Amino acid sequence: MLTAENTRVATLGERTVPSPKRLSTTPGDGLGDFVPEEARVLHCIEFFPDRPCATEISFEKAGPRERIFFRPEQTRAAIVTCGGLCPGINNVIRSVFLELYYHYGVKDVLGIRYGYQGLNPAQGKPPVLLTRQFVDKIHKEGGSVLGSSRGNQDPGVMVDFLQRENISVLFCVGGDGTQKAAHLIHEEASRRGAKISVVGIPKTIDNDIMHVSRTFGYSTALEKAREVIDSAHVEARGAPNGIGLVKLMGRDSGFIAAGATLASQEVNFCLIPEVPFSLEGEGGFLQVLEKRLADRGHAVIVVAEGAGQDLMGGVGEERDESGNLRYKDIGAFLRDRIAEHFHSRGVPINLKYFDPSYIIRSIPANGDDSLLCNGLARHAVHAAMAGKTDVLIGLMHDVFIHVPIPLVIRGRKRISPEGELWMGVIEATGQPERFGPANAEGKGLRK
DSSP: OOOTTTTOOEESSOOOEEOOSSOOOOTTSSSOOOOOTTOEEESOOOOBTTBOOOTTOEEEEOSOOSEESSOGGGOEEEEEEOSSOOTTHHHHHHHHHHIIIIIIOOOEEEEESSGGGGGOGGGOOOOEEOOHHHHTTGGGSSSOTTOOOOSOOOHHHHHHHHHHTTOOEEEEEESHHHHHHHHHHHHHHHHHTOOOEEEEEEBOTTOOBTTOSOOBTHHHHHHHHHHHHHHHHHHHHTSTTEEEEEEEOOSSOOHHHHHHHHHHOOOSEEEOTTSOOOOSSTTOHHHHHHHHHHHHSEEEEEEETTTTGGGGTOOOSOBOTTSOBOOOOHHHHHHHHHHHHHHHTTOOOEEEEEOOHHHHHTSOOOHHHHHHHHHHHHHHHHHHHTTEESEEEEEETTEEEEEEHHHHTTOBOOOOTTSHHHHHHHHHHOOOSSOSGGGTTOTTOOO
């Protein structure tokens, strides 16, 4: 539950240093304005007669402050990129460096190599000094020029490294696992009384970070996923009883699958983790698919990687390096079950299976994500130089905000089966709201 207390952002202390940025608070001078510390962004902006809106809940507005905590000429900063790859990481690295170097005058910016492993000297991955030449064209490349990794490192060891290297600002680019580690770094630094600002920048292609309307990489993922879906549609229509099956990323949240479905408008069935579905029996997915082929002769199916885990016996206990439970391959499972189903009925099909996951996450950012990366990165620098810590830069109602990391790591943002996004998917695909006995006659299927 959100409260005025848990939306409060931690700070390292009083801001006494005049900001070197060429901004002012003089109206009409043609320059941007500093953001007052009291500026807030309402969490709730929709008002309904029968539904209360907590107007007292708000987030701190991000942006440059008139007075900052760190003296730029004495500040050494570092940036680390963690977790899976995502379009736009290099854009963020570049914009963080440019904001620090040119606008604040911070000349010492380190790139931490291969995620949090680079903060542990025992891993043998020393940092690289970022320069204007180093970052010049990196935004045109996919991946991370610093490298990335999964897995935990000892917070004590990482803070030892930060103190030994005299790093007073650390930017952590990643999803909820990365931010959990960032919070632990903050806690260890606070325990020692070390004045280290830890600022998160939300990176997850799944768009599943709490209290952030959109993370960078998501827009690019939708664009590339739509291309794959359109190819699947061509393949499906080009053969008798053609089926195009596309598996997209989305462990616990189906935002890519749902968003790409709406972007493409060629999808007949979209399956996501938030909406369980049955395969067999009256109104089950396979029966409804069979009816679709009988009526239209082709079908396009999009499935998120975390969907239908219960159909394969549920998730086991095995975890990856980030501590996430290892999910079974729903794409391959569906491919085989669809083939078995139609073979058992003597119905020939032409099934094409697409899994573009690693292609999608490794490409450069599109224009929309490039803009978002730049905004997130520069606002992260403003927050850090002002002494904000244990905070993530978010976007809410198209305004950049400060979100305390403890709020971010409480859970993951998920699609509401009653919300506008999923209702849009139902309307665009014509699929039933649920697969099961209630749809034994294919209720809701578009002819």
